[in-house]
Amino acid sequence: MFRARLFSMVGVTRRNMKAMSELTLSQTLDSIDRVDGDLNYPLPPNWMQGRTGFGGFTAALLLHAARAQQPDLPPLRSAMINFTAPVTEGPSVSAEVLRRGRNVTTLLSRARVGGTTGAVGTFTFGAPQQSKIAVECPAKTAPAPEDTPSYLPQGLTKAPIPFLDNFELQLIEGQLPFAGSDKGYNRVWARHRDPKMWNRLEGLIALADVLPPMVFPLLKAPTINSSMNWMINLLSESVQTRDGWWLMENQLTAGRDGYSSQVMRIWNTDGELVIDGMQSVIIFG
Numbered sequence: 001m002f003r004a005r006l007f008s009m010v011g012v013t014r015r016n017m018k019a020m021s022e023l024t025l026s027q028t029l030d031s032i033d034r035v036d037g038d039l040n041y042p043l044p045p046n047w048m049q050g051r052t053g054f055g056g057f058t059a060a061l062l063l064h065a066a067r068a069q070q071p072d073l074p075p076l077r078s079a080m081i082n083f084t085a086p087v088t089e090g091p092s093v094s095a096e097v098l099r100r101g102r103n104v105t106t107l108l109s110r111a112r113v114g115g116t117t118g119a120v121g122t123f124t125f126g127a128p129q130q131s132k133i134a135v136e137c138p139a140k141t142a143p144a145p146e147d148t149p150s151y152l153p154q155g156l157t158k159a160p161i162p163f164l165d166n167f168e169l170q171l172i173e174g175q176l177p178f179a180g181s182d183k184g185y186n187r188v189w190a191r192h193r194d195p196k197m198w199n200r201l202e203g204l205i206a207l208a209d210v211l212p213p214m215v216f217p218l219l220k221a222p223t224i225n226s227s228m229n230w231m232i233n234l235l236s237e238s239v240q241t242r243d244g245w246w247l248m249e250n251q252l253t254a255g256r257d258g259y260s261s262q263v264m265r266i267w268n269t270d271g272e273l274v275i276d277g278m279q280s281v282i283i284f285g
Contacts, residue, residue: 014035014094023055025166025206026196029064035092043090046162052086052118054163055227056209060202061093062109064119067201069095073105075237078200081230087111087118103127128237137276139267145170145189145245159172166193167210172247177216184214184252184262191244197242204266204275207246208232213281214252214262224284232264232277241268258283 021033023044035038039061047057059081067073091111109121137138142148151169153176161166169188174186189271190207197203213225245265254261259282266275 006167012186024194024196025060025192025203026194026200028057029060029202038092038094040092040273041090043087046165048162050161051088053088053091054206054209055081055083055119055230056206057163058083058087058091058111058119059121059230060206061091062111062119063123063205064202065093065095066107066109066121066123069107070097070100070105073107073125074103075125076122076123076234077104077126078233079205079231080122082120083118083227083229084120085113085116085118087113089113091118091179098122103129137265137273139249139271139273140187141248142172142187142189142247145191145243148172148189151176151188164210167191167207168193169210175217177212178219178221179217180220181217184217185250186211186214186217187247187249189245190248191246195244199240201239204239205232205247208248208264208266208275208277211248211250211264213260213279213283214250215255215281215283218252226282226284228259228280228282229277230277232275234275236268236272236274238268239274241270243269245269246274247271253278255283 003160021044023042028042028044031042040063043053047054055154068138079193093111095107098108104124104126106122106124110117111119148170151171170189171187172187175181190204190210192198194206250262252260259280262279264277264279265273267270267273
């Protein structure tokens with residue numbers, strides 16, 4: 001999530017970005033170096049948010065390292081990500097198997113920068129089971145992506161935070177950040193600009209974190225914030241959706257003493273729920 005002031009030019013400047021190479025997420029995942037069993041990834045400037053890497057980008061690296069460690073894994077069923085320190089440069093990511101059972105395998109991935117742990121991810125993969133239980137959570141009706149306005153404010157042609165340029169966001173309903181609203185709620189269509197990430201699990205994990213904290217619509221001005229943790233359950237083995245578009249819904253549940261909790265859901269274009277999640281965000285001020 002957004003750890004720096006949204007819609008303000010902090011961290012990496014556009015001039016510095018032009019002086020450095022920019023990579024898509026798919027190119028980043030193809031640019032790894034393996035050293036003593038760990039995977040070293042670059043941190044391109046176009047994936048920054050303030051002084052740290054975009055949280056969804058870091059989560060995608062953690063997942064990629066876990067799957068590289070055990071390439072014969074069953075489908076991903078849940079993920080728990082803890083952001084512990086800023087990821088200020090390309091991290092070195094290790095992955096280890098915590099337990100491999102007959103049906104479920106759990107791995108732990110750790111991203112380090114200069115010896116400091118920046119993020120930890122616990123991923124649980126599970127084979128499908130026979131069950132009489134089948135409960136659905138269909139998406140509410142929504143206009144098609146091409147019939148919705150851009151999430152970015154009118155007249156803003158360039159995303160104010162570098163990593164946002166990697167995504168397309170179309171607003172279905174809800175308030176933008178710093179609107180002074182009485183409700184923290186957004187429903188959007190979202191997809192990667194890079195078609196190579198449309199039907200890739202790491203792409204979906206990165207996309208799931210793209211919206212700002214849902215306390216932001218309640219505020220009237222930017223404030224410092226930081227994601228603490230992020231938990232998601234995956235309810236489908238498929239990451240297929242039409243033209244890469246996913247319907248996202250984020251809603252603030254409660255907030256006090258500088259901490260907030262929100263629920264996060266993602267449906268494919270057929271209205272099938274694929275991700276159900278929750279996130280905790282610190283708000284300073």
